[in-house]
Every structure is written in C-alpha cells, then in structure tokens.
Amino acid sequence: MMTSELFREAMSLTASGVSxxxxxxxxxxAGLTVSSLCSLSMTPPSVVLCVHQDNRALPTFMEHGVFAVNVLANDQAQIANIFAGAVAEYRENRFAVGEWTTLNSASPVLQGATCSFDCELVDFKDFGSHRILIGEVIALENNTKxxxxxxERxxxxxAALAAV
Incomplete structure (x- = not known):
C-alpha cells in the first residue's frame, strides 16, 4: 500500500536543483527554499514550482504577483538553509546574507546564483498539500557557476559535468 512515508523516502533518493x-x-x-523548479514552456518562457500551502510566505507571493527564482550555486548552501528557516539567527532577516539586486520586478535577485528568473505570477493551482505556481519569465540573469x-536529505x- 502506498503511504506518504514510502513516497517521501523514494523522493529523497532523487536529485534536484535548489532555488x-x-x-x-x-x-x-519574503523568500523560501524550494527544490521543485521545472521549466514549463519556451513560448512564453515560463516556470512552475510548488510551495506548501501552510508556508507563511505564500500569501505575500500571491499578493505581490511577482517573484524571482534564484537557482543556487554550489557555494550557496548556507543561503539555502537560511531561506529554509534552518538558521535561527536569520529567521526574521533572511536577506541579511548575500548580495541582492533586482531585474525588471522588485523581486530580490541573488548575485552569484547559477541563474535567476524574474517572473510574473500568471496562474496557480492547489493540489494536495501544495500550491503550484506558474511564472512567466520577464527577465533572467545567467552565471557560469x-x-x-x-x-538524500x-x-x-x-563538479564539472561530463556528457555520457
């Protein structure tokens, strides 16, 4: 029988980028760490991500209607932990670490991220415990990191990737 525990364990074995x-x-x-980023469409350029419906930042994202997705570089694990709420001293001021700018919207863009997508929230859908957000990319910034x-939690x- 399928259980949430079995599913959670299986998902822990997959590898995901961190944003x-x-x-x-x-x-x-407002900001939070996610590992659920996926491209949705090239025309229009868009992304999809999932946020737990109980996340206290979700209403802020919905109200503002814009967001940035900052795909973290391999030297930014501390920022991932801070925005996941795992570092107590930064829970009230998560933006105290890192250099932040903006692109087209007011959404904070992290300097040194692998890439950042500046998005307008164009749609959403509630499913189970999460809200699926669809963002149309209005600007982006690439890096070579x-x-x-x-x-595995x-x-x-x-390292440098090698094609197989």
Missing amino acids: VITTDGPLGR SPLVYS AFHRT
Missing part, C-alpha cells in the same frame, strides 16, 4: 524564490512589494520581502543539488556540490 530560493523571493518577492518584494507592499507586504515587504555549477548548481547546488539536494539529494542533504545538499551536494556538483
């Missing part, structure tokens, strides 16, 4: 999604606007800055990866650095 910090951010927003800024009338309700202030290798990405941070999450697998830990962050991992990647």
Whole structure:
C-alpha cells in the first residue's frame, strides 16, 4: 500500500536543483527554499514550482504577483538553509546574507546564483498539500557557476559535468 512515508523516502533518493524564490512589494520581502523548479514552456518562457500551502510566505507571493527564482550555486548552501528557516539567527532577516539586486520586478535577485528568473505570477493551482505556481519569465540573469543539488536529505556540490 502506498503511504506518504514510502513516497517521501523514494523522493529523497532523487536529485534536484535548489532555488530560493523571493518577492518584494507592499507586504515587504519574503523568500523560501524550494527544490521543485521545472521549466514549463519556451513560448512564453515560463516556470512552475510548488510551495506548501501552510508556508507563511505564500500569501505575500500571491499578493505581490511577482517573484524571482534564484537557482543556487554550489557555494550557496548556507543561503539555502537560511531561506529554509534552518538558521535561527536569520529567521526574521533572511536577506541579511548575500548580495541582492533586482531585474525588471522588485523581486530580490541573488548575485552569484547559477541563474535567476524574474517572473510574473500568471496562474496557480492547489493540489494536495501544495500550491503550484506558474511564472512567466520577464527577465533572467545567467552565471557560469555549477548548481547546488539536494539529494538524500542533504545538499551536494556538483563538479564539472561530463556528457555520457
């Protein structure tokens, strides 16, 4: 029989990129760590990601209607932990670490990230415990750093990739 525990264990064996999604606007800055980023469409360029419906930052993202997806580089595990709420001293000021700028929207863009996508929230759908957010990419910034990866309940650095 399928259980949430079995499913969670199987998902822990997969490898995912790690991103910090951010927003800024009338309700202030908000951000959180996700490992659920996926490209959705090339035309229009868009991404999809999932946020737990109980996450206290979710209403801020919905109200602002814009967000940035900062795909973390392999030297940014501390920022992943901070935005996951795992570092107590930064829970109230997660943006105290890192250099932050903006692209087209007011959403904070992390300097040194592997890449950052500045997005307008164009749609969402609630499913189970999560809300699926669809963002149309309005600007982006690329870097040449290798990405941070999450697998087996830990962050991992990647080396230069070799095609097989």
